[in-house]
Structures are given as C-alpha cells and as structure tokens.
Amino acid sequence: MIAPGTHVRVRDDWPEARGPCHIRTPHYLRGHTGVVLRHLGDFPNPEDLAFRRPPAVLPLYHVRFAQTEIWGEGGDELLVEVFGPWLEVEKTA
Amino acid sequence: MKNLLESPPDKLLTALRDILAAKSIVSPAEIAERIALTDAASPAQGARMVARAWTDPDYRALMLHDGAKAAEAAGIPMRGMPPLGVLADTPDLHHLVVCTLCSCYPRAVLGYPPFWFKSAAYRARAVRDPRGLLAEWGTVLPSHMKLTVVDSTADYRWMVLPLRPAGTEGFTEAQLAALVREGDMIGVTLPIASA
The missing domain is CATH 1.20.5 (Single alpha-helices involved in coiled-coils or other helix-helix interfaces)
Incomplete structure (x- = not known):
C-alpha cells in the first residue's frame, strides 16, 4: 500500500505499442511525477477484464499532479485515479 | 451464415x-x-442531493464521505453502480470533472452525459487548458482560486458539490434544487440564484 503524501512516478510504459490492450492510465501522465492523495479502494484490473482474463485485484489511488509538471506551464492541479502497478515510489511522505 | x-x-x-x-x-x-x-436518472437527482447538502450539515458530511450512500439516502438506487465520489468546492478551490479516456460519468445521479462531455475537444482541453475552457462557458475563476481538474479514469464516478450561491438565503430545499444545473455538478458552470 502506498501512503498518502508519497511522491510517485507514473511508469513510462507504452503497452499499446506492444499489442492489443486496455489501459486506464492516460498517456499524458506517463513518466510524470505526482503525489498520492489517498487509496480509493481495490478493484479488479480493467486490463484483465477487457480480455475476459481472471482479474487481479489492484489498489487504486487518487494522485495529484501539478499542471507545470505535465505541460510545463499552468498553475492548477490534476487529480487522477491510477492503479498501483503503474506507480513507482520516488520519495515517501 | x-x-x-x-x-x-x-x-x-x-x-x-x-x-x-x-x-x-x-x-x-x-x-x-x-x-x-x-x-429516471437525470440531473434533477444530483440537484436534490446538492440542495440537501446545502441545508443539512450531516447530509453534506455523508455525501463527502460516501457519495453512493448519500444517493441511496436520497432515494436514488445505486445497486450495481460504481462508487460515487463527491468533490466539494470551497471559496478557494473549484473542481472540474472530465473523462479523458472515454465518457465515464455519474449516470445514476446525473443521467446520460451531455454530448459535449464526450467530445474530443472537451476531453483534451479540460486537462490542457481548463481555465480557457471555463472562460468559454462564462465561468471566470478569480486568480486566487485554485482549480483541480479531476480526470475520471477508472472505477470511481465523480460529481461536484458547488458552493451555495449568494442571494439564496431563505430558499427552501426544493427552490435550491431547482437552480442547480447539470453543468454546475460537472464544474463547467457555477449555480446562480436567478437561474
């Protein structure tokens, strides 16, 4: 479990370049750093459900990103649901 | 065949x-x-929840803790529906909801998503240039007000609990519910007393 306040990096991974897949991690976040706000719950992995594979149950986190971190400009924030396996811990709270 | x-x-x-x-x-x-x-699901359902939250602090607390339970408490069936998260605006913070990946939407409480919510333009601009997008809706946020864009990407559905507008003192819950519009609960517009 990743604690609130932990700095995380979204994996810079592109499964869509390797073949058919169903990903709930938006492309604009990949490789960018945010801060975990809270654990939202555990849910069956949509990447499995989409292909009728028995789903792994994964922790889902609400993660804050600064617009400047993603776009290089803007003073506002983005708040996005991201599944645990997509997150790499950078720095604990 | x-x-x-x-x-x-x-x-x-x-x-x-x-x-x-x-x-x-x-x-x-x-x-x-x-x-x-x-x-039966329509923005009128969400509007009833917003009006009740404006007049009943206990209901507001329940709504922010567990939106689905608050919907059930308002008589809105949530069986088989995804969890509902409620984002409370404050005088210093505004929320805007988008689903950049598709059109995830809290249908149980707001009904079918409006056509523009599903458009590529809205989905792209809500995350890339949210203040520019809001300005086109006539929603100009004061510069001191922070903005959080909530990208609905996975298992939750999100609705905004906007601020109760000035000039509604003495309004009944039904009068308050009547002025809450669909866009107010997505965050593209703000409730106004004369609506």
Whole structure:
C-alpha cells in the first residue's frame, strides 16, 4: 500500500505499442511525477477484464499532479485515479 | 451464415433478450426495471442531493464521505453502480470533472452525459487548458482560486458539490434544487440564484 503524501512516478510504459490492450492510465501522465492523495479502494484490473482474463485485484489511488509538471506551464492541479502497478515510489511522505 | 452485424437490430435485440431469459441470466422484468431506472436518472437527482447538502450539515458530511450512500439516502438506487465520489468546492478551490479516456460519468445521479462531455475537444482541453475552457462557458475563476481538474479514469464516478450561491438565503430545499444545473455538478458552470 502506498501512503498518502508519497511522491510517485507514473511508469513510462507504452503497452499499446506492444499489442492489443486496455489501459486506464492516460498517456499524458506517463513518466510524470505526482503525489498520492489517498487509496480509493481495490478493484479488479480493467486490463484483465477487457480480455475476459481472471482479474487481479489492484489498489487504486487518487494522485495529484501539478499542471507545470505535465505541460510545463499552468498553475492548477490534476487529480487522477491510477492503479498501483503503474506507480513507482520516488520519495515517501 | 449472414453477418450478425447486418441483421435488423430490433430482431437481434429480441433474440438476445429471449436467449438471456431462456438461460435464466436476466429476466424481461429485470431488463424493464433497469431501463426504467436509467430513464429516471437525470440531473434533477444530483440537484436534490446538492440542495440537501446545502441545508443539512450531516447530509453534506455523508455525501463527502460516501457519495453512493448519500444517493441511496436520497432515494436514488445505486445497486450495481460504481462508487460515487463527491468533490466539494470551497471559496478557494473549484473542481472540474472530465473523462479523458472515454465518457465515464455519474449516470445514476446525473443521467446520460451531455454530448459535449464526450467530445474530443472537451476531453483534451479540460486537462490542457481548463481555465480557457471555463472562460468559454462564462465561468471566470478569480486568480486566487485554485482549480483541480479531476480526470475520471477508472472505477470511481465523480460529481461536484458547488458552493451555495449568494442571494439564496431563505430558499427552501426544493427552490435550491431547482437552480442547480447539470453543468454546475460537472464544474463547467457555477449555480446562480436567478437561474
């Protein structure tokens, strides 16, 4: 479990370049750093459900990103649901 | 065999319903019930929740803790629906909801998403240039007000609990509910007393 306040990096991974897949991690976040706000719950992995594979149950986190971190400009924030396996811990709270 | 996709859709639907019933997967009554629920869902449901939260602090606390429980408490059926998260605006913070990946939307409490919510332009601009997008809706946030754009990407659905507008002192809950619009609960607009 990743604690609130932990700095995380979204994996810079592109499964869509390797073949058919169903990903709930938006492309604009990949490789960018945010801060975990809270654990939202555990849910069956949509990447499995989409292909009728028995789903792994994964922790889902609400993660804050600064617009400047993603776009290089803007003073506002983005708040996005991201599944645990997509997150790499950078720095604990 | 003829391509299924070229079959008349009405016949295809009837055949599918018959097979589902014959295999006891879902009964015609259950399908009718679900259609009735889907048709009954509309922004008026969410507006009732917002008005109640504006007038009842306990209900507001429940709504922010567990949106689905708050919806159930308002008589909105949530069985089989995704969890509902509620984002409370404050005088210093505004929320805007988008689904950049598709069109995830809190249908149980707001009904079908409006056409623009599903457009590529809205989905792209809400995350890339949210203040520019809001300005086109006539929603200009003061520069001191922070903005959080909530991208609905996975298992939750999100609605905004906007601030109660000035000039509504003494309004009944029903009067308050009548002024809350669909866009106010997505965050593209703000409730106004004269609406």
